[in-house]
Amino acid sequence: MPERLWRTPLDAEKAARPKAEIHILKDQCKGCGFCIQYCPKKVLEESDEINARGVHPPRVVDEKKCIICSFCTAVCPDFAIFVKEKQCKDGC
């Protein structure tokens, strides 16, 4: 169907995705950068800080963009990152 789709869908707000809570165990990171490279939504980037292992661990750019696919967890060789769904209190 080749019609041009340009409107914001009426149910755009209702389709709010689950909110992510990204946990990075900074000192466990060895700075391979896999999580940054493979994140499909480009949620992570390299931070400036230096951790216990002397490398730059990742940091979250925009937590809202995360879709909790957990691919970062899967690719991390050092079990240094995991994502949880944010438990909504007060209708977050």
Place this chain on the structure above:
Amino acid sequence: MAKEDIRIGVYVCHCGLNIAGSVDCEEVAKFAAKLPNVVLARDYRYTCSDQGQELIKKDIKEFRLNRVVVASCTPRLHEPTFRRVCEEAGLNKYLFEMANIREQCSWVHLNDRKAATEKAKDLVKMAVAKAALLEPAEEIEVPIIRKALVIGGGVAGIQAALDLADTGYKVYLVEKEPSIGGMMARIDKTFPTMDCSICILAPKMSDVGRHPNIELLTNSEVVDVKGYIGNFRVKVLKKPRYVKEDCSACGECSKVCPMIAPNEFDAGLALRHAVYTPFAQAVPFTYIIDMNLCLNKDGIMVCEKCIKACERQAIDFTMKPETIELEVGTIIVATGADVFDPSTLPQYGYGRYLNVITSLEFERLINAGGPSGGRLIRPSDLKIPKRVAFIQCVGSRSSKTGRTYCSNVCCMNTIKDSLLIKEHWPETEIYVFYVDIRAYGKGFEDLYKRAKNEGVKFIRGLPAEIFEDRKTRNLWLIGENTLLKEPYKMSFDLVVLSVGLEPRKDAELIQRLLTLSRTQDGFFMEAHPKLRPVDAATGGIFFAGCAEAPKDIKDSVTQASAAAARAGILMAKGKVTVEAITPILDLEKCKACGLCVKVCPYNAITLNKELKRVEIVEAACGGCGTCAAECPSDALTQNHFTDEQIIAQIDAVTGQDADKKIVAFCCNWCAYAGADFAGVSRMQYPHNVRIIRTMCSGRVAPKFVERAFARGAAAVLVAGCHPGDCHYINANYHTQRRVERLWKKMEQNGLNKERLQLLWVSAAEGERFASKIYEMQRIVESVTPDEIERAKKVFAKAGGA
């Protein structure tokens, strides 16, 4: 046959006053009687009538006629009739010839009786000259595979598939979307009966889904078609759904899918996930993954939420596209139409103003199963509008937008829509801005009256421009009421653009795959607008629905049933005869150069290197004659259009006053039909043109053109289908190459190359043909006797005159 006496009977038809009104038929018949080999010449009021046919049959027996010439209308109309008459009288049907003195003579020279009569004489003389050389021929029979392919699963395709399947034939239904249903599935109610559209369509859709004779191929596209009537080999690309047929459509996968996009089915007014089903009544009712949206699109398994959610383990990311080969006897094209994109009209502000919507968006909004649950809301604030305007003919009936035709459905659709609003919210004020209201069908006028009685206001005159009030997002319509001749400026909450229909973007691809032709509008062209309205010019192919022209649901269904019946006739017979216009090979002359093999559009000729000769598959031959024109050693010629026959016609034209005449070679499908169309439309043009019909312009060998010039013709026209529209796939590209070579030769010999003209003209472009003849008339007038003599000398050797 050549041994026996040639005995030709000539019948000059009056066609009432259609011919006799501007041609002296009696005189033409008297002239014909004196031509060589003619033993009998009559003029008759209506030769195609039963009495006329009986007369011919009687004469064949009584006067031992062995050739028959009828000078009447175009052979495209009555050649089959008279061929049958000959057969019934025991004469081979290929011993019949026709002279077209109606469409190409009397109707185009209405006011010059003398010239028209002279031209008619010439045309009869040409036909008699060809008739003397005609040979009897036998047609070969080709078996028809009793399976059909339907392309497109809208309501037309569904109906055609069901009708054929119920008759007992195996049907493949190919649909490129994930579900069948097409446009009708997206519409809320149908006019004029206000039935719920999906409620009447869904049962048919599920019938298709479980019919034992129908194989449904959704998410699939036809990528290649080879073969000919009765024996098509079709390749279908089946794109992967990534969901197996085990899917129970529980929807758990969709709930967990993190990716969202606007749903095409709802015109982008609602969201869908990357794994989705287009709508609730979809057939087949299995989910599908949109790989452009899915996180796993690059072949890396990033996300596997759907896999985990699926209890039946129906999701399979390893699926690959597959190409299926089908063998079918007939094809029904039901590819439908696109809707016009109004954002190309800046004055209406579609795409900028939120509250300007299209009629298709309206359908989704008013539909109970749609994104707003059937509440007509305006997109800016989701409130129910109190004043609604409909604007008609958006993208139709305007030379400015490039779509000049009427889209047929929009008037009634708007009337239906206005009544739907009145039904739910009777207080709504509705204005319809129109050019003309066309309520032509059964029950349409009643609906129109009902809308007027319910208080819908109709204002003639489309708004010139729409402005938006920045605060309220209301819309100001400014224009002129052409009935009251006064300007209007009115404010509305919601504006609905009644958008027209246009040919599918990929119509060109289908056209090329199936060697079809299209009208100027871009819709597919039928074999005859009145008498073969669902047949394509290519044998074994039929049209249904909006692919042929915009039409409503009822007409689409009617046409689909007609197309199914037409395809059924072929398959019930189980065989078809191939016209005996295939090539004749003279083995002694053939040098096995292989040039014919290269030009054959159907791969019907192969080179046998061991035996050093070419071999012809007659059943695959389309009958264009390009091979015969290409053969450098005269080893190939075409049955019923032999070199001798065509040269005899050229000689007949150029026997007298050649220096004032134009010899025109026209292909049967486009140029000859275009000249006929000029006649049907009574377009007048100069009378000095004499048309020789070949099946394809590719049949026109350079030697024919040279012969005409060698005999002193003032000008020659070679006319064929537009490049890309050739009835024989690409044969007319060879025409162009040959004409270019002749131009070069003329230039090298100091001849005015304008005397040879090449024209691409479609069957609908009578005007183009007529204006070309006017243009050539000026060239004819400027040619000096000296130039004619020079051309005679240059071409004397090659033309063999």
